Amino acid sequence: MRRMTVADIRKMKAEKKPIAMITAYDYSSALIAEKAGVPMLLVGDSLAMVMHGHETTLPVSVESMILHAQMVMRGSKQALIVVDMPFLSYATEQDAVHAARRIMQEGGGHALKLEGGVEVVPMIRRLTEMGVPVMGHLGLTPQSQHQIGLRVQARDEQAARKLVEDALTLEKAGAFAIVMEVVPAELAALIARLVSIPIIGIGAGAGCDGQVQVWHDVLGIFDGKSPRHAKRFAEIGEMMTKAVAHYVSDVENKSFPTSAQSATMNAEILAEIERDYR
Ligand SMILES: Nc1nc(=O)c2c([nH]1)NC[C@@H]1CN(c3ccc(C(=O)N[C@@H](CCC(=O)O)C(=O)O)cc3)CN21
Numbered sequence: 001m002r003r004m005t006v007a008d009i010r011k012m013k014a015e016k017k018p019i020a021m022i023t024a025y026d027y028s029s030a031l032i033a034e035k036a037g038v039p040m041l042l043v044g045d046s047l048a049m050v051m052h053g054h055e056t057t058l059p060v061s062v063e064s065m066i067l068h069a070q071m072v073m074r075g076s077k078q079a080l081i082v083v084d085m086p087f088l089s090y091a092t093e094q095d096a097v098h099a100a101r102r103i104m105q106e107g108g109g110h111a112l113k114l115e116g117g118v119e120v121v122p123m124i125r126r127l128t129e130m131g132v133p134v135m136g137h138l139g140l141t142p143q144s145q146h147q148i149g150l151r152v153q154a155r156d157e158q159a160a161r162k163l164v165e166d167a168l169t170l171e172k173a174g175a176f177a178i179v180m181e182v183v184p185a186e187l188a189a190l191i192a193r194l195v196s197i198p199i200i201g202i203g204a205g206a207g208c209d210g211q212v213q214v215w216h217d218v219l220g221i222f223d224g225k226s227p228r229h230a231k232r233f234a235e236i237g238e239m240m241t242k243a244v245a246h247y248v249s250d251v252e253n254k255s256f257p258t259s260a261q262s263a264t265m266n267a268e269i270l271a272e273i274e275r276d277y278r
Pocket residue numbers: 045046049050057140142150151152182214216217226227228229
């Protein structure tokens with residue numbers, strides 16, 4: 001099967017086919033996502049948190065996004081790979097072009113995602129004009145978390161109207177799709193009806209054209225509680241802990257390794273060597 005394109009993703013909305021997107025940060029998870037048939041992967045800046053152990057997404061560098069994009073690209077043949085632009089890497093048009101050049105040329109992603117509404121229109125327009133497919137990201141934009149918090153966005157009339165306007169403006173600026181994060185389901189559904197580009201929701205209800213989730217949330221790999229918008233489709237973290245603990249106890253009680261994991265040699269040669277050291 002050939003590689004998915006932005007046109008294929010847009011066609012899925014036209015044909016009312018729900019779009020399943022998930023984050024991927026490395027080679028082996030990209031391989032799994034491919035086997036599972038994911039059409040669109042996100043190398044999300046959430047990797048700052050779930051892969052690098054930071055408290056927020058803000059510390060991630062262009063360099064890190066390139067490195068993880070490279071890993072995902074090596075494991076992927078079919079999916080469209082979208083890469084998040086780091087916090088402040090698209091503050092001006094010039095910054096955006098510079099960061100985009102590095103992420104696309106060195107990292108090899110197919111499209112970029114950046115957070116914000118009307119404020120980021122000049123950057124979206126410029127990148128789109130230069131041939132870069134751009135995905136928007138509205139609602140709970142974690143790169144602004146120190147201003148807006150990590151809570152439901154666009155609940156009051158003024159904020160809801162701004163969200164609708166932002167979505168229409170991003171579509172006009174050339175965005176090929178928009179991530180809609182943690183906003184009321186009814187509002188996300190309305191926006192999905194008002195724009196012709198796919199609205200990919202996370203905590204934004206079933207009326208979106210697709211969904212995106214963080215890899216670790218879907219697989220149940222982390223400490224403590226998952227965000228409200230996440231559903232654990234498995235408890236892989238628990239399985240991993242059990243497997244590693246089993247390994248530790250088998251080493252400690254000498255039940256691993258066995259002959260199955262070991263090589264052998266001619267006993268006479270070994271005896272001769274041992275004799276030389278006596
Ligand atoms: N593991 C993980 N999953 C994510 O979805 C995710 C990340 N990390 N890191 C980057 C951003 C940050 N996101 C987040 C993080 C936390 C909440 C959160 O704490 N939400 C509240 C509910 C919000 C509300 O209903 O007001 C919660 O209790 O889960 C939301 C989005 C989404 N992204």
